[in-house]
Amino acid sequence: MIRYLGQRFLTMLVTLLIVSALVFWIINLPPGDYLSNQIAELRAQGEAASIEKAEFLRKQYSLDQPLWKQYFIWLGAVPGPDGYNGLLQGDLGWSFEFDQPVKEVLGEALWLTCVVNLAALLFIYIVSLPLGTVAAVKAGSWLDYFIAIIGYIGLATPNFLLALILLYYGQIYLDLPIGGLMDPSFEGEPMSWAKLKSILAHLIVPTIVIGTAGTAAMIRRLRANLLDELGKPYVVTAKAKGLSPTKRVVKYPLRAALNPFVADIGNLLPSLVSGSVLVSVVLSLPTLGPALLTALQTQDQYLAGFILLFVSALTLVGMLVSDILLAILDPRIRFGGRG
């Protein structure tokens, strides 16, 4: 088990390294960089003092170096003008657009992103487990079709539209709060019970919106898996021996069907994180989404790069967790290495 975990962890680190290179390459695809664009603009306006500052920053953040060298400096594997100060040393770089270190710009957004995605993940499991089970047990009934229709609608509606509509009607009929992740009066305040309550109330709409598409897919998969299991002879035997209907489903078939359900976190997380970026732009949540959009539009490369990397790391860690859970659940995987 330990060996399996170690191997899995190492693979993740290697993947993360490749992803970081890929991300760095992608954010440097647009011609020029933030500072050279700004210098050109300042030069056109004839402002000498600001040009000097921009030139200084350009040197400071080694934007005058070749791309591969920039990458390693960003990573912290090669000394920059001030020695080693890259991601590995915990220095996330400088945001040109906000004129602040990336760490300060993002601040709370990092853990709020995790919170939102975790909430959506929980929502998916809490909703799809009972619905999928019911749909499979009552396959072919109106309840099954009803669940299928809801699932299809969730699959087909673009996230952002659902967000707008839920936001509007939630506010009108249920008095749910609009936008943001907490009441403005709590911003910057230390954590308290009232603040937590406010955050939870604000989380309702984003969680549902981000979760719907995943829930639909999850319900369909669980239903198919469980249907396969329910048709097997051992279920018939259980019925013949007089096991109660609930026990007959929950005791063995559901547990067997749950396996792919857990493994699916790997597929689910990337789409979840994608969805949360989009939805948080629409709902103006203080997560990474809006910051990423601004950073990309203004070529604020260190900010954009770090956000992309963080988001990818989030999915990679999620996949790692799903693999570990799977290994705990399924001895075939745990002992697979020993043949």
Add this chain to the structure above:
Amino acid sequence: MAHDPTVNQPTNQPSATNPSERYVDTETYDPAAEVDIGGARPDLDMPTGKLIRQRFFKHKLAVISAIFLAFLYLCVPFVELIAPYDANTRDANHLYAPPQGIHLYHEGEYIGPFVYPTKAVPDLEMFRWNYEEDRTQPQKLRFFCSGERYEFWGLIKADFHLVCAPEDGSFFLLGTDRLGRDVFSRLVYGARLSLTVGLIGIAISLIIGMTLGGMAGYFGGWVDSVVQRAIEVIRSLPELPIWLALSAAVPATWSPVAVFLMISVILGLLDWPGLARAVRSKLLSLREEDFVKAAELVGAKPSRIIKRHLLPNFMSHIVVSASLSIPAMILGETALSFLGLGLRPPATSWGVMLNEAQNLTVVEFYPWVASAMVPVMLVVLAFNFLGDGLRDAMDPYS
């Protein structure tokens, strides 16, 4: 049974014709006689294609979806004819005008399809325009008429439309948007980009996925492990942020057509891993078959073996996964354009239209501006149903 049992009763007596007492069927041999294997499955004799078609047609929802999609894609080349207005024609007298209903009867009298003219009345309290219908003057719609001039496919100048607004009147079937552009016409024009973006994207994804998956599965060894690692890396990337980053890299100076092509390429670039994985695992098992060995011995090149002998074996799987990937790309384009990083005006797509429906004012006061969400949902649903139906039908022996 077709044979009469009394005729070919075995004769156990030795005779001149049958000295060894063996059983001999006395009936004359008729090669044209039908062989009855006694099964209740007449479908087993059917060609596979016919079987697939039969199973597909049983799936009502999939058939309806297929017809619906076929109709939409047939409309795509002729949007200029179908739309009463150009996508970017503005009517300054009708900003945020609500949909005009088509009526048939005016004061109890049938006069054919017509609309009532609307007039904008400023609402100074809410700071918006209210529209009043003038119920006294029915304006008949014109059909097969000459209306606004356009360049068909950018080549032929013409002014023929299926339906036009009445003379000195307006015909806004689904209302107008912020700039007074006809929402229905924009929907029709938007269909052209939104529907084709998925096709181009899937073509690119298919090419990459089949080439890499085919190579990995056929050659195995280090090629396989390299492709496997690449698949793992790309699958772990969150799609939308990477799409955003890539499309942010598309220069703003490019023409709308170039941007459109680039966006479709970007959508296809992240989609192939799933397909490559399926192709690879299928090839791994298929390449052990005898017919592959035979082809190798005859001296066929790997590319020929993959293309001619292996890929056709799971074409059905590829068709299904393609039809299930297209809706994801359509939604992707919508999302990108919605965020302002995909297609940009003056290009018109459903995503670009939804970009204008981004605020709560629209949801509350002018819901028709967001009507592009209806075709998006319908098309995505249709592709999903079609894919499900195809998947069930493609495996006819189950």
